[in-house]
Amino acid sequence: MSLEAWYMDSSDEDQRKPHKLNPNQPVTLDELKTLGVYYWKLNADIYETDPDLEQIRKEQGYSYMDIITIHKDKLPNYEEKLKMFFEEHLHLDDEIRYILDGRAYFDVRDKEDRWIRISMSKGDLITLPAGIYHRFTLDETNYTKAMRLFVGEPVWKAYNRPADDFDIRQKYLVSLSACFFCVLRDDSSSYIVVRLKRTLSWRYCVGSCCTRPSSWPRDSFSRPR
Ligand SMILES: CSCCC(=O)/C(O)=C/O
């Protein structure tokens, strides 16, 4: 099964509840991709030897890895950390998390500043771009075990909102706007537009709109660095 995401209600009830709207307003992987959020499904039963995970780590340069267990009996300063994780914040680097067991929610802001809740369970690997406002919470099962990946030495520092003056935040906002060729591409599938897109946009666009080379599978969410 694929990952599930939805727009959140605005109730102050327990953060661990799903907080779906009524009726539910789902968010697709393609919509998440336009925010710079990428997703892979892996086999977490074989994470120690998984060639697919190895390939992602190699391609994306995720040289650092550790495992965090978030449970009241396992994580020192559990309550304090959960509170910190649920404060709206950004990081200067991508946040890459692979759920090995249990469940959790990542909430991200969309372009209109609405909260999207991403439900993560065993086998889900997600990347949140540097500069995106987000937060994390356990769900009502109160347990998850996650692999944390990082390019180079990890920097865990979180900057709580407001952090709009940070360069990384401004860069992220720029990356949200689609380039001319991508707008053209989405409006037309004619041969000439597809050719234009292939020859120009991937080379020059800095946006999250055109980050997938044609050789990559349609359902792959990998992106070149
Ligand atoms: C599943 S790891 C804990 C959450 C975290 O590290 C973080 O930065 C949330 O935004």
Ligand SMILES: [Fe+2]
């Ligand atoms: Fe683009």
Ligand code: NI
């Ligand atoms: Ni974070």
